[in-house]
Amino acid sequence: MSQSVYKPKPNVVQALFGRTKAVIGVIHSLPLPGSPHYDGDPVERIYAYACAEARRYAEGGVDGLIVENHGDIPFAKPDELGPETAAVMSVMTDRVRREAKLPTGVNVLANGVIQALATAKAAGASFVRVNQWANAYVANEGFMEGKAGLAARYRAAIQARDVAVFADVHVKHGAHAIVADRSLTELTRDAQFFDADAVIVTGQRTGDSAQLDELETVKTSTSLPVLVGSGVNPDNVAAIFGYADAVIVASALKHDGGWWNEVDPDRVRGFMDVVRRARA
Numbered sequence: 001m002s003q004s005v006y007k008p009k010p011n012v013v014q015a016l017f018g019r020t021k022a023v024i025g026v027i028h029s030l031p032l033p034g035s036p037h038y039d040g041d042p043v044e045r046i047y048a049y050a051c052a053e054a055r056r057y058a059e060g061g062v063d064g065l066i067v068e069n070h071g072d073i074p075f076a077k078p079d080e081l082g083p084e085t086a087a088v089m090s091v092m093t094d095r096v097r098r099e100a101k102l103p104t105g106v107n108v109l110a111n112g113v114i115q116a117l118a119t120a121k122a123a124g125a126s127f128v129r130v131n132q133w134a135n136a137y138v139a140n141e142g143f144m145e146g147k148a149g150l151a152a153r154y155r156a157a158i159q160a161r162d163v164a165v166f167a168d169v170h171v172k173h174g175a176h177a178i179v180a181d182r183s184l185t186e187l188t189r190d191a192q193f194f195d196a197d198a199v200i201v202t203g204q205r206t207g208d209s210a211q212l213d214e215l216e217t218v219k220t221s222t223s224l225p226v227l228v229g230s231g232v233n234p235d236n237v238a239a240i241f242g243y244a245d246a247v248i249v250a251s252a253l254k255h256d257g258g259w260w261n262e263v264d265p266d267r268v269r270g271f272m273d274v275v276r277r278a279r280a
Contacts, residue, residue: 012225013225013245016103020225020246021279023062023271024227025060025065025263026249031071033084033088034084043091050092057268058101060263060271064105066106066107067089067107072109075109077111078111078147085112089106089119093119094123097125104125105128106120110141117158121158129229133191134148146194148194164198165197165198166196166227167198168201168229170202189222192224199218201226201227202228202231203230210230215244225245225246226244227244227247238277254267
């Protein structure tokens with residue numbers, strides 16, 4: 001019998017969350033040590049804030065969480081991040097996972113996939129989000145190169161192959177003109193070819209909705225699960241679930257709809273009511 005180079009991948013959304021049409025809430029952390037707006041507060045305050053956000057999400061009924069260092073804006077490129085970022089993210093993610101008792105992921109901005117994998121390994125997290133896994137583009141932070149080859153080898157070296165990679169395709173906050181000869185279909189295929197476990201579709205910036213035609217293109221271009229990673233709200237989630245296996249949502253669940261605000265429990269409950277109807 002011949003042997004294939006690649007083994008079939010299970011549906012990672014189903015495997016992690018026990019369902020498709022899953023909802024993943026985002027914890028936007030306070031500024032971490034080493035970032036421009038860190039004011040010297042004890043790190044315990046950072047951890048307590050993240051855990052309080054996790055409780056609000058969990059009590060509202062979301063299926064999973066992802067921890068992001070969004071308070072570190074303006075973001076630095078991966079090789080400009082100090083070790084303190086991964087160190088604090090590791091403790092924070094571990095506390096969030098234990099507090100919420102939900103599958104938990106990590107996103108280290110900007111595009112810090114090595115740091116995210118190290119954090120996930122230390123914290124027992126289930127997945128990482130990578131804004132540029134394959135190819136390259138011009139981001140707010142400058143030229144951003146996909147590090148799939150290096151990251152996949154690092155993941156294997158630290159025995160973290162159980163940590164799934166959720167890779168953005170045509171990610172927000174950037175220009176893709178340098179790979180303009182690669183269509184959205186080909187960019188999606190590239191992410192799968194470079195061994196991502198799921199792909200993510202976004203709008204142009206945080207809080208902007210993904211376009212349904214782009215979502216449909218991505219869905220028909222891959223056998224991997226497809227997630228929407230920005231702009232999901234009660235008005236569009238049913239239509240999005242016509243194509244997506246899961247959504248990553250934050251702004252619509254925050255007070256006044258601002259990503260920088262705390263999670264609003266009433267918004268979470270209302271959103272999950274809409275999701276339950278959409279699932280039915």
